[in-house]
Amino acid sequence: MSAAAPAGAADATTAERRFPPVAEAGVAALGLIVIGGIYMASYAPRRAPLVLPVILAVASAVLVLADLVVLSRTKDFAWDKFFLVGRWTLLSYVIAAGLIEFAFVKDHTRGGPLVVITAMLVLFAVIVPLIISFTVARYNSGGPDTA
Amino acid sequence: MTDTTAEVLSNGAALGHGPPAGAPGRPVIQIVPLKGLPVVAVILAFLAASIGFNWQWGLDFNHVAGGALWTGIDLFVGLVVGPILGRLSIPARAEFSARFMPKMVLLMPTLVAMTLASGFQLALDLGNLKATSPNHAWLVASFIVVGVMATIALGVLEPANLAVLFEMRKPRPNGEVIAKLMKRFIYTAGITGVMQVGTLIIMTRVASR
Numbered sequence: 001m002s003a004a005a006p007a008g009a010a011d012a013t014t015a016e017r018r019f020p021p022v023a024e025a026g027v028a029a030l031g032l033i034v035i036g037g038i039y040m041a042s043y044a045p046r047r048a049p050l051v052l053p054v055i056l057a058v059a060s061a062v063l064v065l066a067d068l069v070v071l072s073r074t075k076d077f078a079w080d081k082f083f084l085v086g087r088w089t090l091l092s093y094v095i096a097a098g099l100i101e102f103a104f105v106k107d108h109t110r111g112g113p114l115v116v117i118t119a120m121l122v123l124f125a126v127i128v129p130l131i132i133s134f135t136v137a138r139y140n141s142g143g144p145d146t147a
Numbered sequence: 148m149t150d151t152t153a154e155v156l157s158n159g160a161a162l163g164h165g166p167p168a169g170a171p172g173r174p175v176i177q178i179v180p181l182k183g184l185p186v187v188a189v190i191l192a193f194l195a196a197s198i199g200f201n202w203q204w205g206l207d208f209n210h211v212a213g214g215a216l217w218t219g220i221d222l223f224v225g226l227v228v229g230p231i232l233g234r235l236s237i238p239a240r241a242e243f244s245a246r247f248m249p250k251m252v253l254l255m256p257t258l259v260a261m262t263l264a265s266g267f268q269l270a271l272d273l274g275n276l277k278a279t280s281p282n283h284a285w286l287v288a289s290f291i292v293v294g295v296m297a298t299i300a301l302g303v304l305e306p307a308n309l310a311v312l313f314e315m316r317k318p319r320p321n322g323e324v325i326a327k328l329m330k331r332f333i334y335t336a337g338i339t340g341v342m343q344v345g346t347l348i349i350m351t352r353v354a355s356r
Contacts, residue, residue: 027302034294041267042287044276085309088179096260099191103198103264107271128301135306136313139324 019138020070026131029063032056033120033127040117045107053116060123067130078140086133093128097121176245178312183253194261198268206265206272213261214350218343220255221296225340229333237322240329245315248308255300263293275353282353289349296339304335 036056040048071077104117197205232240269275275282307328314324 023302023306027298030302031298034298038287038290038294041276041290044267045271046278081313085313092256095191096256099195099260099264102195103268106198107268128305131302132306132309135310139310139314139321139328 017138017141019141020074022067022071022134023131023138025063025067025070026127026134029060029067029123030127030131032060032063033123036060036116036120040113047113050112050116053120057116057119057123060127061119064123064127064130071134076141078137081140082133082137084133085136086129089129089132090125093125097125176312176316177249178309178316179252180249183250187253187257190257190261194264198264201268201272203272206269209261209265210269213258213265214346217255217258217262218346220258221336221343222340224251225336225338225343229336229340232329233333237326241315241320241322241325244311244325244329248312251308252305252312255305259297259300281356285349285353289346289353292342292345292349296342299335299339304332304339307331307335 033056036053039056040053042048101118101121104114109117193205194209196202197209232243235243270282270286274280275286277283280286311325311328311332314320314328
């Protein structure tokens with residue numbers, strides 16, 4: 001965003017600027033976690049087969065990592081807004097994920113299923129703040145396209 | 148930029164062009180109403196205690212009260228407020244959103260947490276999750292409905308909600324950005340509102356058996 005830009009011009013640039021599909025990939029990663037969670041919950045209180053949830057969690061983690069790599073290479077991005085929103089939303093979703101984890105531990109989920117659920121909850125607690133903080137920051141960023 | 152961006156907020160600030168000289172300042176938008184945080188903390192502590200101690204009344208209260216409010220608000224916002232909002236001028240939408248959305252930022256995640264956490268615990272306690280239970284298939288259907296709603300709400304609606312609030316805090320809010328994000332909010336609220344009808348059907352079926 002140029003300091004010399006005329007009134008309104010910088011905002012127009014912000015609205016029209018194209019960003020990498022970080023939010024879209026984040027929603028896809030969230031969807032994979034949700035499918036895995038539904039699959040495991042549908043087996044409760046029995047032990048669910050873990051192959052499908054593990055595949056979904058790994059695929060989701062790969063999407064999140066790809067998201068973070070692409071995002072780290074984005075130029076002229078409002079990182080201050082990204083981290084401002086990110087740290088508070090991360091706090092709130094860590095609390096939410098902790099509450100869900102507590103419920104599973106309380107219900108005697110142990111071993112492999114608990115590990116998979118914990119991994120899914122960690123991803124959940126990262127993905128949602130990532131989508132929210134990216135969406136806020138992108139409308140506070142100006143300048144040229146990403147690298 | 149569309150011509151709507153030149154429309155003037157009812158309190159005097161021009162969208163995308165800064166407040167005119169001498170105009171009264173816009174109220175500062177508090178994105179998260181801090182006064183509501185202690186209430187949320189008390190509710191979450193009550194929820195955790197209900198789950199931790201398997202407190203039947205607490206679980207019922209959290210699930211029924213949280214679910215009724217969540218469903219009711221989703222239906223009302225999605226099918227009544229949303230279409231009205233879509234027909235308002237951009238400044239009117241912006242002014243409504245500045246007062247409405249901060250409350251939703253605290254209210255909806257709290258209601259969702261109350262309903263889902265207590266609901267899962269109740270389903271386990273009542274045996275409704277067992278494969279032999281006649282309610283099992285209905286509960287799995289409810290997981291799918293909730294899963295789709297959660298993905299839409301957390302991945303699309305809530306980010307748009309917060310981005311609108313941040314945009315409106317700017318000295319010169321961009322009307323085009325607000326309109327784009329509000330459209331996203333209105334559509335997704337409509338979708339989750341319609342999906343709540345599915346939740347009502349499923350839950351009343353489960354309760355009738």
